[in-house]
Amino acid sequence: TEANRIIPTCPPAELPKEPESVYRALRYGTAKFLQQCGIKRMTVGLSGGIDSAVTAVMYADILGPENILLLNLPSRFNSAATRNSAQQLAQALGANYAVMPISESYELTVKQLEETPITHLADGSSFNLQLSGLIKENIQARDRGARVIAAASAAFGGAFSCNSNKAELAIGYATFYGDICGAMAMIGDLWKHQVYALGRYLNELIYKREVIPEAIFNIRPSAELSDAQTVGNGGDPLVYGYHDYLLRAFIENWHKTTPADILRWYKAGTLAAELGCTQEAINEACPDAAALIADLERWWNLFAGFAVAKRIQAPPILSLTKRAFGYDHREAQLTPYFSREYYELKEELLK
Structure with a gap:
């Protein structure tokens, strides 16, 4: 009867929308993971870019800033802009913070490798190793991750984070035993545009102040590992407004998108x-069309090729989608494949 009808005290809650749902899921999943592993402190390499900024702010929200160690590890390629942004963020959080330059150790490693003769013991001949630009970039990434951050984390207690996002993991834009190491990749199931949106949400609705400096949202993303790869020159090789969505189609579409689908569309x-x-x-x-085809083949060959080996050895990823890397996105190390239809479409478009 009308008298016995239960009147709800509030209307049914709406399903949360991004980035709120992303924040709630990341916070809950990360807190549970840390609790289950007994991790009460976290060390984060803070570069001055958006990925490490969001990761640091999330860990501070979960564990408290007093239990967070933030390390800025500049070489001569790191700009004053990113160094300043890192310090501003650490100060706004009130976390533990240190600047530990790696230039001296990086230069020592390069000198050791290039100037130490390698002897072929069968005939007594010798030669010296020659380091490419890419090798020198990777030395810096490993020096930061495997040497400084890992050791500092052990001394501080707890663990250290992997700051890679889903776009970087998709193409292997990371260094073995460098920036792809750590206890967990908290944002490893987030595309770059989602990381930016989460950063805005953290400032506006969680902290209600600018803990992530505005400069971090506006600066060009870059690994800052060489003169040709800085925030003012070169930057990341991905145009995230397009590549986030291209790579997402390869992974998250129910019927996974193929290169032939891309050319057909x-x-x-x-x-x-x-x-x-x-x-x-x-x-x-x-x-x-020629640029699109070259770009497509570049990223497909990496996504379906060597990036798989990097993902297999990557830290566990906090899964938010039905196709997170790890168990959800099943893959094997097979040769990248292009169908007959792809080559026919390619020939037609290049005419």
Whole structure:
């Protein structure tokens, strides 16, 4: 009867939307993981970029800033802008913070490798190793992760974080035993645009102040590992407004998108709609068909090739989607494959 009807005290709660749902899931999952592992302190390499900034702020929210150690590890390639942003963030959090330059140790490693003769014991001949630019970049990443951050974490207690996002993991844009090591990749199931959105949410609704400096949102993403790869020159090789969505289609679509699908959609003029990105982002990354094909093959070969080996050895990823790397996205180390239809479409478009 009307008298016995139960009147709800509040309307049914709406399902949370991004980035709120992302924040709640990350916070809950990370807190449970740390609790189960007995981790009460966390060390984070703080570069001055958005990925490490969001990771640091999330850990401070979960464990308290007094239990967070933030380390800025500059070489001569790191800009004053990113160093200043890292310090501003650490100060806004009230966390433990230190600057530990790696230039001296990096230069010593390069000198050891290039100037120490290698002897071929069968005939007594010798030669010296020659280090490419990429090798020198990777030395810096390993010096930060495997040497300084890992050792500092052991001394501080607890564990240290992997700051890689899903786009970087998808193409292997990380260094073995460098920036792809740690106890957990908290944001490893977030695309770059989701990391930015989460950063805004943390400032505006969780901390209600600017803990992540505005400069971090505006600066060009870069690993800052060489003169050709800085925030003012070069930057990351990905145009995230397009590549986030391209890579997501390879992984998260129920029927995983293939390179042939991409060319078919491009030919039909529906690529932006199919991927969910803007046409402007596609044009920025790939101004014509030849550029789009070269770009597609570059990232597909990495995604389905050597990046798999890196993902197999990556830290555990906090899963938010049905296709997180690890158990959810099943994969094997097979040769990247392009179908006959792909080559036919490629030939047609290049004409």
